[in-house]
Amino acid sequence: MAREPIIQVKNLVATYGSRTVLKGVDLEVYPGESLAILGRSGCGKSTLLRHMIGLSRPAEGEVLIKGQDINRISEDARVAIFRKIGMLFQSAALFNSMTVGDNVAFPLREHTGLEESTIQIMMKMKLDLVGLSGFDRFKPAQLSGGMKKRAGLARAIAMDPEILFCDEPSAGLDPVVAAGLDNLILRLKSAFKMTIVIVTHEMESVFTIADRIAMMHEGVIRAIGTRDELKQSEDPVIRQFFNREADDEEIDRDQYLNTITGAGG
Template identity: 50%
Template sequence: MRTTPPIRVRNLVAAFGDNVVLRDVSLDVAAGEILVIMGGSGSGKSTLLRHMLGLLKPVSGDMELLGIDTASATDKQWMALRRRMGVAFQSGALFSSMNVGDNIRLPLRERTGLDPETIDIMMRIKLDVVNLPGCEDLMPAELSGGMIKRAALARALIMDPELLFLDEPSAGLDPVIAASLDELLLQLRDATGMSVVVITHELESAFKIADRICVLDRGEVIALGTVDEVRNSDSERVQALLTRKVESPKFEPQAYLQQLIGASSARRVN
């Protein structure tokens, strides 16, 4: 029996005014799968993430999260969906006026009727899971970069989500801390069976954690497959991204000189 994937995107088109950012994007994320979305700056990966989170509406196309058509979902359905989703943003997005414990408790306080003692127990469990035991009284300003990422992950996990979205989880971290976060993510996926979408430009991390990789370039999916399939892709654009090959702009000296002369003449006339 074939089941509907927890995340299903079909022919998604996104634009800001006349600027088309995503073009006919289609992908699935299976249950218990880690899908890594990669691409250069301006490729559309962050825009795709925002659409998955319901923060933006597409120009056209369809998307389903946990069997719910997001285009026709009511506010009540979106609220229910978000209780089943966890998000950790690139900066961590911890509230600077709250200590770590209160940051992690917040979703439970806002979205459940659990008593304070139960919420406190769940908060401490999640801090243990991300290897931050006893840090609940620290303020975000007292945390290192790696600790902020872990605290943000603990908050994303506090509702035991079925879908987890991570935006650049290892960006700016030293290799040892980044590797430990990658290992933690794999352990969490194996223990909970949740589906995970990771936005990253870190190749080493992507190759370690991904079940499949989606490569975006100029708003289009140019590769979608296993790590080996993407690594062995025949696409020059994919290989340029993987090898960090710089795409040199074409430069015609004579045409550039004529452009400068024309601009200078126009200024004199005005």
């Protein structure tokens, strides 16, 4: 692809204590595309996301957003970049002490010098967009799981971000609500030309939303490509994931014995 990538991850290594979670990840995301990061639990996909949004500092390697290394630039430059990034957290992460309306208005109040009346209108527009008009005076605790996610999405897009990150958007939702959320994200993508990065393990979501899929396995990106490309892959790890097969449980008797007796394995 000739276009300049909007996000570049270069040889990213991340460690938790003595455990290496990411073992040199390289990834490029292009403007306007939607990329799904797919993988089994514990493969490092959430860790990768945390590094892409600057919540964790890498042990090695770098993360570039619009060509700037987010871990090496000044606080001001960082704020300028993050104003244009939206993030939908797995738990929605709404501020529980504020009403839903104030949650959505919060980034606008903090980052723009807009008048309160304008902010109110923008807040109501965003809530309407996610199908929550009229809920602005509710507290997050009064909403259902799906509504919280949608409110979180409204807050994530409050600043009209160029990039939207979603961490497991459909986790914990019933299939109908999850499908609704997927459609919503798709609509946002086509309406606002956002770049979308989604971390998930739900194949259904991936197929609806993603232009490209990055398959993670044991701390590295095992394969990346369109849905059809990955479907035709011969790689057993990818085939297993796409065909929803369980691990073959081959038990090594000696090793098992060592594990349960605590002898050095």
